[in-house]
Amino acid sequence: MAEFGYTLMGEQSGPKQLVADGIAAEAAGFDFLVASDHYYPWLAEQGHSPYVWSVLGAVAHATTRARLMSFVTCPIRRYHPAVVAQKAATIGLLSEGRFTLGLGAGENLNEHIVGAWPHATQRHEMFAEALEIIQALLAGETVHHSGKHYEVPAAQLWDRPDAGVPLAVAVSGEDSMELAVRYADALVATEPKEDLLRAFQERVGDKPRYGQVPVCYGPDEAACRTLAHEQFRWSGLGWPVNANLPDPRAFAAASATVTEDDVAGAVACGPDLDRHVAAVRTFLDAGFTHVALVQIGGDTQEEFLEFARTRLLPALWELR
Secondary structure, eight states: OOEEEEEEOTTSSOHHHHHHHHHHHHHHTOSEEEEOOOSSOSSTTTOOOOOHHHHHHHHHHHOSSSEEEESOBOOSSSSOHHHHHHHHHHHHHHTTSOEEEEEOOOOHHHHGGGSOOOOHHHHHHHHHHHHHHHHHHHTTOOEEEEOSSOEEEEEOOSSOOTTOOOEEEEOSSHHHHHHHHHHOSEEEOSSOOHHHHHHHHHHHOSOOEEEEEEEEEOSOHHHHHHHHHHHHGGGGSOHHHHTTOOSHHHHHHHTTTOOHHHHHHHSEEESOHHHHHHHHHHHHHHTOSEEEEEESOGGGHHHHHHHIIIIIHHHHHHTO
């Protein structure tokens, strides 16, 4: 049965609002909450980027039912993988088993703050090595690791859930698919690529498959189109670009020729319920089992969550 989530998008909201939005999203009926893990926003217009692990801890304490997930954390540069495992174990305990650790190979935007951004081949090597360390620690092992990229002389998690913490791995192609098959309890993908999801399902069975859909709900379609273009025009640049640009100014320059019509063609904008349902249905039809919605605009969350509670979620539940 399909499940529907809400995105705590730190790039567009401060930490106190994110916690309040998480509480409200659970009350509205969302099944799970995902949280982005950024150091920078994509664009300066978004205006925020708090430390997501503090936010996750607060949301874990303030909610009781909705499952939580990092969407996604990069364990290869800004965070050492042994520290990622400790953070995940702590959130797992605070949430009483409701947390899934979403992991990916990251973006230059966030990782270069602590050093040079590795080339793609090296990033995949580092990611594979990091997954090995994290999985072992979360399973309760004492890890002694001396690898090509990481040293862990001796590490053990003293506080962790007895059942461990599920891992979800972001997948975009064959290399990352191999890692997901080997390490993941769930898959994350940003595009509704049916072949990709089918290949994962054929190799590992019916494990959860997470996708994410941006929308911009509001009573004035023209205003929603303007807002979506202002804050989300970066999203159509493609993963090879998004992974390598260094800062919001670079994303602004790269997206300078993206038009409002371009964004509105990819993002459901305005008050029309059917349009938003259709955007989610595209991901369900591709084979996703879990779909998280992103409401664009930090100041629009309260209005969106009321729309979700009264109209959108009931319509989505019919799709199950």
